[in-house]
Amino acid sequence: MPLDALSEEPDPYSAQVEQAFDRVGPAVVHVTGFGLGGRSAGQGSGVMFTPDGYVLTNSHVVGRAVRLQASLTDGRGLEAALIGDDPATDIAVLRLSGAGLPHAELGASATLKVGQLVVAIGNPLGFTCTVTAGIVSALGRTLRTRAGGLLDSVIQTDAALNPGNSGGPLVSGPGRVVGINTAMIAPAQGICFAIGIDTAVWVATRLMRDGRVRRSRLGLAAQTVPIATRVRRFHALEQASGVMISELAANGPGRQAGLQPGDVLVSFDGIAVTGVDDLHRSLTEERAGIAVPLRLLRRTELLTLPVTPREG
Template sequence: MGYIDRNIAPIIDDGALTDAYSQAIASAVDQVGPAVSRIEQLGARAGHGSGFAVSPDGLIVTNNHVVGDAHGVRITTPDGFVTEGRVLGRDVDTDIALIRANSSVGAWAKLGDSKRLRRGHIAIAIGNPLGFEWTVTAGIISALGRTMRAQSGRLMDDVIQTDAALNPGNSGGPLISSSGEVIGVNTAVIHGAQSIAFAIASNTANFVISEILRYGHVRRAFIGIAGDTIELPRRIALQAGTRQLTSVRVRRVEPGGPADRGGLKEGDFVLAINGKPVGGVDDIVRLMDGDKIGHDTELQIYSLAGKVETRTVVPAARA
């Protein structure tokens, strides 16, 4: 009988791994790339940006700072088709704008579930940086649930950090997964820093799109917290009687704001809002809609005292 040395590591074919990685990226780009457009303002000298269609009838997502104050834009698809479109609505708090093309732009992309993302997942960016049209870059998800300041000065929640290279002109383009789903809307880079770029998570973008289509703007309740999406420690989940794997830990409470008046503290975990589970910052964005403005809203939290408690806040309208 032969002897097997179990201390010998299995031989890994680096070439096969590299080829699989390349094929995954190429396949994802083939799926989403045709839906990505170059976006230019009409009647303005501003620069250009990127956008991507999310429906077969020419509904296009981009950044608010790409369209600026313009009412109309020029849309150019990868196959050279040019059409115009109008801005349906915009949200400065998430830097998202929604465009309706005057005609179908052909291909469209699917918005994925950003809550399923994990650090280390492949992230692929497609856009038109610095005039180099339909450029593809790839990297990984570096962090989730970040908060950063928009050009308006307000804080944007539920931001994805990635090391996929972004440059001016990438703004508004899609950040996609290896399965070919849009997981974010590329929005910003930190100038002078390497491998640090940001995208608005797809779940937040989906919420903004729905609000604009229904109301022409985003109705948003404000409670005055900044938080991070984190893994929920098992002991807290057991004590709270929940199967949630993630939650939101409060990082900052605005003095005098609704959350402060309701007794929330930095370090609290937000587990549920009016009985609906909170597994990430995107859930707070979605659940704090306009219907809650001026009404008692119950937040189930795990407090710094080590207890599962309920706090009542009265959200205000976001000015």
Template sequence: MPAMYDHSLQFSLDESESPGEEALSRAAPTAAPEKAAQERVLLDAYSNAVTAIVDEVGPSVVRLDLRRDDGKLAGAGSGFMVSPDGLVVTNAHVVGAARTAEVSTLDGRKFSARILGRDADTDLALARIEEDATFPTAKLGDSKALRRGQLVVAIGNPLGFDASVTAGIVSALGRSLSSNNGRMIEDVIQTDAALNPGNSGGPLVSSLGEVIGVNTAVIRGAQGICFAIASSTAQFVIGEIIRHGRVRRAYIGVGAATHVLPRRLALHHELTQASGALLTHVENGGPSDRSGLMTGDVIVAIDGATILGAGDLVRHLDAEKINRVCSVDFLRRSEKRRVWIAPTERRG
């Protein structure tokens, strides 16, 4: 039987010669160390990337202990600083109905904070530290630029273990997740970075060291199915809470999901976008129903602003559009149409 050998090995032999056992025994050992060295390089690169992310963002991550009016502990979770004067982003379900919190930093300091506002629709909340101090901050990145398979790192305080780090990938984008008040949170990131109780409110960080999500939930009983609120949603909510103490939203009475547009249809209507917001529900008697919108229509623009999906639709229905007539461009089957809608302010 002819000798088997690795064709990637190089031999200095005449064409008439075939490698004998002695030649193979001399060459084979060089392959294993070389492969091991390559694997070490890859592992070191991965480890260095995670370590760099943690070094950059870790100091901004805090633990929140929530207090009731009687001073008793009402819960705990994670958060992270987004401004040097002590603005802390966390989850609405972490703060609950509490009005104050004790904030513990990575270096062991403790501060008092008041809850500025919460938004149950997106499960996000904002707190401010009351003491005069300067804090390390995390930068909010562009969640729209994410791709499936991208490396992400979650930092938080799961099960009371402070400053815990897990790593994984972006498993899916544009998910919908039911919030505690029953409404759907749109444009949610799915990841397999391990999350546990106490991770809620902590940052999900990209390989660029930017926060691209706020960790919010896991599917109990499932392995590695975890979710984070997209940073683009968080930026909108933070701005609204700072300005109004709550999130004011225009209401048109629809449910929506991100929908990929057929390329031929997009080209036919000279659309530069690849997706829109598919209407999965139109409330009977609501603003959209009165305007003529129907389930199955795909909204592609509001007041001339491109709508790429459900997340964009939510963000563009902001306070400025309340009680103001807006144009809505949409696709119905292969036809492009426009209607006019007067959004109202959403209550409850």
């Protein structure tokens, strides 16, 4: 049989990467920021997530710019307006001035599993719409942002990222956005991070509504952890996970309330806290200055402590 009669059928791994890229690639944009005098103020990637041109990207990509432009994969260059940015989570939302724009489907980062295939799409080092693939290496990481804060519940992946990938989508095999790429650890190999799409959507919704995120804070860094079955049974807890405190600010509300590193939070004001995103959703602006009961596990003991969040 002649060689040109043979068809190269993609293996299942390659087929998933191709599917993810085909579905999300057209919605990926190259974001360029300009400062005073037209000087470059940064560049990165973004992903359109609505039919009317809203774009998710990183706050650090757009934070210093006075004018923004987005380049599409079809060659179009469109002006972009900054709707709002949130340095605390390194998320920003832009809106493009155009019609007939493609958009990506959003997934859920809460359902991700370690070892799952993920694909990163972006514009590393100016190379437009590049795709790299890897797996979810870990979940629930804590990462210090460029603004100096701590970003909780971050996805760690070994899908290669380079400067310019920031703000681009992390995509599941079925072709849904599950994270927004935000950082790599240099000079380490295969240690890259993305903000979970559940957090990104929560932030984006508020930026689109108010132009900023209003929140209260407890002054702690935390990560989602499983609760041992025997502990759950002993205390009749229905939830399988909680939020473990990894760090407390020196004069923060959490430390003043008597919280300790290693405590696992299970409810906030009577509402179950099964993950970091649950805690973020509970810490609304209205909670600031009001004492609420915080239920937690300290080793095997179940405690309730009053805590007063601060505006921040």
